[in-house]
Amino acid sequence: MSKFYLTTAIDYVNNRPHLGTAYEKVAADVIARYQRLCGVPTRFVMGNDEHSQNVYQRAQELGIEPLAFCDRMEAEFRDVWQRLDISFDDFIRTTQPRHREAVTRLVSRIAEAGDLYEGDYEGWYCVSCESFKPEKDLVDGRCPIHQREPEWLKEKNHFFRLSRYRKPLLDHYAANPHFLEPEIRRNEILRLLEAGVEDISMSRAGQLWGIPLPANPASVVYVWADALINYASAVGYGTDEELFERWWPADLHVIGKDITRFHCVVWPAMLMSAGVPLPRQVFGHGWVHWKGQKMSKSLGTAVDPLEAAERLGPDPLRLYLTREIAFGQDGDFTWDRFEERYNVDLANNLGNLVSRLASMARRYRQGRLVSPAAPPGPLAEAAAAAVADYRRAMDAFALHRGVAAAFDVVDRANEFITASEPWVLARDPERAADLDRCLYDVGEAVRIAALLLTPFMPGSCREVLRRVGETRDAGALQLDRDAVWAAPPGAERTVQAGDALWPRIEPGKPAPGGAAAPKRTDPATRLSPTLVRDSGAGRAARAAVPDEEQSVPTRERSAVTREGRESMSEDERPGRAAEAPPATEPAAAEAKPAPAPPEAGTARISFDEFMKVDLRVGRVVQAEAVPKSKKLLRLEIEADGVRQVIAGLARAYSPEALVGRHVVFVANLEPARLMGLESNGMVLAAVDANGEPVLLAVDDPARASAGARVR
Numbered sequence: 121m122s123k124f125y126l127t128t129a130i131d132y133v134n135n136r137p138h139l140g141t142a143y144e145k146v147a148a149d150v151i152a153r154y155q156r157l158c159g160v161p162t163r164f165v166m167g168n169d170e171h172s173q174n175v176y177q178r179a180q181e182l183g184i185e186p187l188a189f190c191d192r193m194e195a196e197f198r199d200v201w202q203r204l205d206i207s208f209d210d211f212i213r214t215t216q217p218r219h220r221e222a223v224t225r226l227v228s229r230i231a232e233a234g235d236l237y238e239g240d241y242e243g244w245y246c247v248s249c250e251s252f253k254p255e256k257d258l259v260d261g262r263c264p265i266h267q268r269e270p271e272w273l274k275e276k277n278h279f280f281r282l283s284r285y286r287k288p289l290l291d292h293y294a295a296n297p298h299f300l301e302p303e304i305r306r307n308e309i310l311r312l313l314e315a316g317v318e319d320i321s322m323s324r325a326g327q328l329w330g331i332p333l334p335a336n337p338a339s340v341v342y343v344w345a346d347a348l349i350n351y352a353s354a355v356g357y358g359t360d361e362e363l364f365e366r367w368w369p370a371d372l373h374v375i376g377k378d379i380t381r382f383h384c385v386v387w388p389a390m391l392m393s394a395g396v397p398l399p400r401q402v403f404g405h406g407w408v409h410w411k412g413q414k415m416s417k418s419l420g421t422a423v424d425p426l427e428a429a430e431r432l433g434p435d436p437l438r439l440y441l442t443r444e445i446a447f448g449q450d451g452d453f454t455w456d457r458f459e460e461r462y463n464v465d466l467a468n469n470l471g472n473l474v475s476r477l478a479s480m481a482r483r484y485r486q487g488r489l490v491s492p493a494a495p496p497g498p499l500a501e502a503a504a505a506a507v508a509d510y511r512r513a514m515d516a517f518a519l520h521r522g523v524a525a526a527f528d529v530v531d532r533a534n535e536f537i538t539a540s541e542p543w544v545l546a547r548d549p550e551r552a553a554d555l556d557r558c559l560y561d562v563g564e565a566v567r568i569a570a571l572l573l574t575p576f577m578p579g580s581c582r583e584v585l586r587r588v589g590e591t592r593d594a595g596a597l598q599l600d601r602d603a604v605w606a607a608p609p610g611a612e613r614t615v616q617a618g619d620a621l622w623p624r625i626e627p628g629k630p631a632p633g634g635a636a637a638p639k640r641t642d643p644a645t646r647l648s649p650t651l652v653r654d655s656g657a658g659r660a661a662r663a664a665v666p667d668e669e670q671s672v673p674t675r676e677r678s679a680v681t682r683e684g685r686e687s688m689s690e691d692e693r694p695g696r697a698a699e700a701p702p703a704t705e706p707a708a709a710e711a712k713p714a715p716a717p718p719e720a721g722t723a724r725i726s727f728d729e730f731m732k733v734d735l736r737v738g739r740v741v742q743a744e745a746v747p748k749s750k751k752l753l754r755l756e757i758e759a760d761g762v763r764q765v766i767a768g769l770a771r772a773y774s775p776e777a778l779v780g781r782h783v784v785f786v787a788n789l790e791p792a793r794l795m796g797l798e799s800n801g802m803v804l805a806a807v808d809a810n811g812e813p814v815l816l817a818v819d820d821p822a823r824a825s826a827g828a829r830v831r
């Protein structure tokens with residue numbers, strides 16, 4: 121393919137974008153950026169649909185000219201798209217002269233083909249859909265999408281002979297099995313065509329706001345016919361033949377599933393009638409839901425995309441939308457899930473990998489990594505397989521699978537670090553080449569993962585690439601040439617350290633960096649149903665705990681805890697401390713209420729005695745359950761190197777929730793063995809009323825990073 125012309129639906133401008141409309145733009149942007157990464161000349165067009173009655177009414181309410189209102193809204197839309205890093209090449213507005221020219225030309229061609237005739241329309245019309253509604257499509261007399269009562273219209277209109285194109289459309293679908301994706305949408309449209317289609321109104325009488333119908337300038341072109349033509353006018357139909365030759369037909373229209381009938385029946389029929397080639401493909405994506413309903417301003421279920429982007433950053437939002445929602449299907453947005461995915465994918469996984477690499481590179485090789493003569497390790501093969509999966513997925517617009525393939529590389533690199541134990545290699549000068557191999561390969565894996573993730577998280581990946589020593593501009597990188605393992609002997613990279621890219625957040629609390637917390641109706645709505653029934657005090661206390669840790673409400677949880685304690689294995693019982701001396705027990709191993717503070721003067725220690733305890737900040741780089749133990753977790757904590765600590769945190773923290781987190785621990789305890797594993801230190805935690813551990817947090821890990829002394 122010599123070019124890729126991609127469009128999204130153009131938005132009604134009576135309201136600002138919400139997360140549902142933004143989702144479409146983000147997904148299309150990922151596709152556009154992927155095409156560019158593949159080296160395909162790409163034109164990505166978005167825009168605004170301005171001739172809607174709602175827009176006109178809104179402007180009237182505000183007492184301003186409709187065009188002035190649209191100008192104002194254009195600025196708002198552009199601002200949102202810019203903040204979400206949407207890389208469109210052109211932005212079309214249906215009030216622009218180039219569009220009016222194109223509409224006039226295309227509708228005239230349809231009239232010349234004998235496909236326009238005058239008639240009477242009488243029936244329902246939903247202003248929110250801007251669509252004529254057959255009685256059978258209404259539910260309890262309302263539009264099922266907007267849940268509002270339609271208006272009854274009776275007017276003289278010009279009709280388009282859509283029925284004439286039923287057979288040519290069916291033939292087109294048969295000859296082009298991928299014309300409409302995903303398959304479920306194609307089947308819907310085929311059923312509709314098979315059942316037969318009626319001619320549709322192509323004009324609206326008595327409207328002032330719109331493009332005059334060439335055959336009868338007293339009416340305007342029906343807003344959907346007007347809007348669909350934007351795809352052609354944006355590349356010069358009727359105004360710039362050369363541009364049109366270069367880019368038409370469109371390679372892909374990305375639209376929501378509610379408007380496939382317009383795009384996959386009406387629009388191709390209009391083009392057939394006007395003698396213009398058809399777009400190659402249409403993708404009808406699913407809806408973003410909020411609490412089980414389509415996200416929509418008119419339904420009152422809209423989330424502000426800027427609020428979400430400001431909460432955790434535009435890239436985490438882009439990642440959430442494309443990873444969490446299978447492209448083509450519906451999916452939910454919840455603040456909890458957004459925060460959880462941020463912590464899991466970014467803070468704990470990719471972000472942690474980037475900082476682990478930077479800190480090991482600095483510690484063991486002063487930041488400079490050199491590929492040794494030995495052949496690359498297993499990561500090279502894993503990355504090649506992931507790149508192939510990624511390409512297959514992205515070529516099929518399975519964006520969620522594409523991003524998952526990229527994260528496979530991240531997972532494999534994290535696993536590889538754990539398996540290769542570079543901190544052990546570093547202690548043995550004879551294994552210097554193994555350490556070089558390990559570090560260089562991890563750097564290479566991070567580079568490839570970041571390259572694959574660039575369409576999803578452009579800004580962050582640029583920074584990740586810079587940190588792993590990529591000196592070329594991210595925009596100049598190409599998938600074919602650069603997503604290839606490149607570790608010839610002697611190759612060098614300089615790894616840059618930096619602040620945590622995605623500091624872990626405590627769900628429900630303001631995000632790091634002072635970003636404003638989202639406005640939420642009630643913290644209770646963010647909890648699982650079992651928790652909402654719980655007492656107010658308990659609710660407030662748990663609002664800061666991630667979902668995965670909230671699966672058992674406190675009351676039940678404490679019951680489980682007591683029960684669990686009674687059924688503790690020999691190894692887990694506090695009495696088992698014979699194996700681990702009291703001083704070396706992991707935090708919260710002693711699961712009983714906190715003892716009363718000693719009376720003043722009775723158990724005081726001297727400053728010198730206190731100073732013997734070496735307290736440090738450590739970052740958890742790896743965490744997993746200790747087999748057969750309900751309470752213990754095996755942690756790898758990075759401070760002055762990486763050490764293993766066995767900690768009694770499992771009842772209150774999942775391993776996943778700990779990775780990437782900064783903790784305070786006693787660094788100079790004698791080693792102890794717990795459940796057969798050596799523990800080198802003790803993580804500090806407070807103990808709650810149920811005897812469960814509550815970890816101490818480090819206020820600013822950027823300033824007190826792993827290894828910092830605590831006094």
Ligand code: MSP
Pocket residue numbers: 128129130131132139140141143144169347348349350374375376377378379406407408409414415416
């Ligand atoms: N103006 C028409 C489209 C004309 S295209 C020639 C329109 N505008 S819209 O503002 O209502 O919607 C713009 C796009 O956002 C549509 O593709 C629509 O399906 C999509 N979405 C609107 N709400 C959405 C969700 N809740 N979730 C996902 N997409 C959503 O329709």
